[in-house]
Amino acid sequence: MPRKIEKDAALEHALTLFWDHGYRGTSMDMLTSTLGVEKPSIYASFGSKQALYLAALAQYRSWLIGWVQRSLRDAPSARAGIDRTVRLMMARSSRKSRKGCFATNSALELADHDPLVLKEVRTTFAQLVAVFVTAVQAAQADGDVRSDRAPQLLAQLLVNAIEGARIMEKSRAVNGHGAAMADLILCLLDRH
Amino acid sequence: MPRKIEKDAALEHALTLFWDHGYRGTSMDMLTSTLGVEKPSIYASFGSKQALYLAALAQYRSWLIGWVQRSLRDAPSARAGIDRTVRLMMARSSRKSRKGCFATNSALELADHDPLVLKEVRTTFAQLVAVFVTAVQAAQADGDVRSDRAPQLLAQLLVNAIEGARIMEKSRAVNGHGAAMADLILCLLDRH
DNA sequence: ATACTTCTATACCGGTCGGTACATCACACT
C-alpha cells in the first residue's frame, strides 16, 4: 500500500526499531511485526532493508533539524534560544529516553563501511551545525555572543558538546552534571 | 594453546577487528582468519564470542587508562599535562585512524541490551573521568585551574568534549576546528 | 454472477551465523 501517510507511519516505526537495536540488530521479522506489514509490502515500498534504513535516517534528520530550528526560534533573543536549546539537548532526562542521537548511532555502526550512510550522516551534522551557525551569527550581531571567534567554530563546539553529552548519557556515566556542564559550555559564548 | 602471551596477542587482534566492524559485524570466521587460530581453540580459551568481546573491551580499557595516565604525567605541570592530553585526544589526525573510541562504540551498539557490556563501559568512563579528576585537582592546587568549580565537573566536561570530538571526527564533519575547539575548551579551566 | 486486477501473506530460497562433535596429529614417557 503505497499511500504516503501509511508510508510515513511505517517509517516512524522503523526508525524507532533501528534506533533501539541498530541496523544489524533489527531483523526483517522484527520490522514486519512492528510495522504491521508483511515483508513483500515492505520491499514493494522501499526496495531493501538498507533503503528503508536510509529513509528512516533521512526522516530523523528532517525531524531533528526542524526541532532544533523551532527550539532556537522560540525565545526572546537569539542568545536565549541558544541557551535554551543547548540546555535541553544536554540535559539527561529531557529526551524521551536515553537512546542517544540516531545519526551518531548510524555513524558509528555503518559510516565506515556504507558510503550512503556516511553521506547522510555528514549532511545531518552539517545541517545541525549550520542551524547553530545562523543562531550564533544573530546573537553576535546582538552583542550577546563574543565576536572574536568564528561562528562556525562556536557552533561546532556546541554540537560537539551536545553529541558528547548524549554519548555519556547513554552509558549512564554522567552523575547529574548535565545541567552544570551546559552552563559552563555556554559561558564560552560570553564576551570576555 | 593457553599461554598468556599468545592469548594477549590474540586479544589485540580481536580488539582491532571488533573496533573496525563492531560486535555483530565481526563473524567468527573473520576472527579465526585474523587470529590465526581455529574456532575450537578460541572457544577453549575464551568460552564464547561475547566473552572474547568483553575481554577485548577490558584490554582496551586498561590500555586507554594507561595511555591517558602517562600522557597526563609526562608534562612539566599538571595543567600542562591536561592541555597536552586534551589536545592530543581531540585533534583529528593524531589517532592512528578515525576509528573513534572503542568504549563509545560498545556503548552505542550493545550497552542497551547487554548488562555486562554496560558495566564494563561505565567502568571505563568512570576511570577515565577519575584520572582527569586527579589531574584537575593537582592543577587546582597549583593555582593553574579555576577552583570555583568541582574537579569532577571539570573532568567530566573534558571527557565529554573528547568523546564528542571523536564522534564528529568519525563522520568527517569537522573541518579542521579540532585544535581550535580544544583550545577553547581548555580556556574554561582558566581562572576567571 | 463472473472474470479480471491488485494487494496481501504464506512458504520457501541459498547463505551465513555462533557453536560443537569428532577424527587427526604431534609428542612425551616407558
Next chain:
DNA sequence: AGTGTGATGTACCGACCGGTATAGAAGTAT
C-alpha cells in the same frame, strides 16, 4: 617402538538472516 594424552583442524549442526516466488483474498467493472 609402543602407548597414552592433549591440542588442532575439519566438517557439520540447527537457527536465523535478507530476499522472493507464488498462492490466495479482496475488490471492481461488466
